[in-house]
Amino acid sequence: MQFSQYALLLTGMLGHLALWVALFNRNHAIGFPRRVVQATEKFHIGVAVGVLVYWWCRVITAGFPENPTSALFSERPVEAVYFFVCCGFMAYVAVIWLYRRLHETPPANLLDAVTVVHDVQSAADQPLASGAVAKALALVPRNEMTKLSVTAKSFALPLLDTRLENLTIAHLSDLHFTGKLTRKYFDFVVDRVNEMQPDLIVVTGDIVDKDECVTWIPETLGRLRARYAKFFILGNHDKRVSDVSSLRRTITDAGFVDLGSRWEYVFIDGCKVLFAGNERPWFGVAPDVPPVARGPDGTPVLRILLSHSPDQLPWARRHNFDLMFAGHTHGGQIRLPLIGPIVAPSHFGVKYASGVFFEFPTLVHVSRGVSGLDPIRINCLPEVTKVTLRAAISDKELRKVRHPDSLLLAEPAC
Numbered sequence: 342m343q344f345s346q347y348a349l350l351l352t353g354m355l356g357h358l359a360l361w362v363a364l365f366n367r368n369h370a371i372g373f374p375r376r377v378v379q380a381t382e383k384f385h386i387g388v389a390v391g392v393l394v395y396w397w398c399r400v401i402t403a404g405f406p407e408n409p410t411s412a413l414f415s416e417r418p419v420e421a422v423y424f425f426v427c428c429g430f431m432a433y434v435a436v437i438w439l440y441r442r443l444h445e446t447p448p449a450n451l452l453d454a455v456t457v458v459h460d461v462q463s464a465a466d467q468p469l470a471s472g473a474v475a476k477a478l479a480l481v482p483r484n485e486m487t488k489l490s491v492t493a494k495s496f497a498l499p500l501l502d503t504r505l506e507n508l509t510i511a512h513l514s515d516l517h518f519t520g521k522l523t524r525k526y527f528d529f530v531v532d533r534v535n536e537m538q539p540d541l542i543v544v545t546g547d548i549v550d551k552d553e554c555v556t557w558i559p560e561t562l563g564r565l566r567a568r569y570a571k572f573f574i575l576g577n578h579d580k581r582v583s584d585v586s587s588l589r590r591t592i593t594d595a596g597f598v599d600l601g602s603r604w605e606y607v608f609i610d611g612c613k614v615l616f617a618g619n620e621r622p623w624f625g626v627a628p629d630v631p632p633v634a635r636g637p638d639g640t641p642v643l644r645i646l647l648s649h650s651p652d653q654l655p656w657a658r659r660h661n662f663d664l665m666f667a668g669h670t671h672g673g674q675i676r677l678p679l680i681g682p683i684v685a686p687s688h689f690g691v692k693y694a695s696g697v698f699f700e701f702p703t704l705v706h707v708s709r710g711v712s713g714l715d716p717i718r719i720n721c722l723p724e725v726t727k728v729t730l731r732a733a734i735s736d737k738e739l740r741k742v743r744h745p746d747s748l749l750l751a752e753p754a755c
Contacts, residue, residue: 343407350409353424356431361389369686372622448699452495461529462487475521478717490722491533501732502640504610510728511539514668515547515710518554527561535566537727542567545668546576546649563595571597574618576649604628619648633661651693657703665705670694672709676720
């Protein structure tokens with residue numbers, strides 16, 4: 342048995358898995374109807390697992406030959422071509438992963454991040470998991486589904502009007518009211534957000550999965566308090582409710598402004614700020630936002646976008662948004678040690694799985710979300726975030742603010 346030959350076989354197998362995971366991620370980002378997504382999802386999983394089992398069975402049947410690739414593919418040219426494509430894809434994935442680990446760092450716009458982790462189950466007087474699936478997942482070792490990360494981050498934005506200095510925005514995403522976590526968990530989340538005393542609250546989709554949970558909204562989202570305004574958009578899972586229009590009305594009745602396919606100006610401390618919402622590819626069209634406006638002193642009007650998916654980042658850049666809030670990817674939900682997230686439903690794969698990223702001229706915050714369709718979180722805490730805006734500062738001041746200790750709890754780029 343030759344080590345190098347089996348290493349090559351393993352490379353091809355891992356490349357096969359990586360290829361079909363990549364296809365799985367992109368499938369969930371296209372906006373197909375739910376039934377189509379579910380069917381193709383099963384197909385992707387079946388091929389990913391089935392081919393591996395098939396190859397291993399043939400290796401075992403052949404008695405673990407010294408040259409397994411020759412034994413498997415010498416008389417199967419099409420299969421051999423696919424195998425070596427998988428080897429090449431694995432090499433590509435490894436290079437990209439290594440480059441990101443060596444070169445990508447939190448953007449300079451992220452001045453600091455301080456996190457407090459709450460064990461919500463320990464603070465509750467009854468189990469938070471409800472139903473057989475959730476109770477079974479609660480038994481999975483290291484599952485953090487009933488914890489909550491509350492993070493305060495400071496962002497420096499170029500050309501921010503000084504009257505908006507220290508404006509605070511609470512970001513929630515992907516609450517996924519399914520009933521698998523009881524309402525008490527979300528009551529705890531709401532209480533923590535209200536303790537932030539934010540100026541603004543933004544919710545970036547995937548709020549309700551089940552009709553019976555729509556009634557939770559008045560006593561959860563309805564209790565959220567913001568000094569100026571609360572905004573929301575919907576995500577792909579919100580299409581699961583039977584009456585989406587009624588869901589929108591229920592959320593607006595709870596004091597929120599619906600930004601789905603819309604934009605509007607809001608005056609904050611005498612400053613005009615543009616807010617817009619992009620629910621593509623699941624709802625409506627991208628909003629027809631106006632060109633960049635300037636205040637009386639020539640300062641550009643701050644432009645903030647709510648998008649369910651980070652895939653709308655190129656659109657945000659084309660339309661000169663300064664700040665974008667997104668979710669959808671859940672940080673991968675399961676993050677492997679060293680490797681990081683594997684599954685993230687995005688055209689970009691795991692590149693924007695969660696964290697803070699800057700792609701000129703847009704700074705984007707991608708939330709790990711509060712919950713998920715299936716409540717499982719491993720090395721990927723549920724998250725709510727308070728963002729404080731700062732005017733851009735000089736490089737000398739930036740070096741002082743970004744003392745290494747201040748970034749210990751900041752999330753690295755994925």
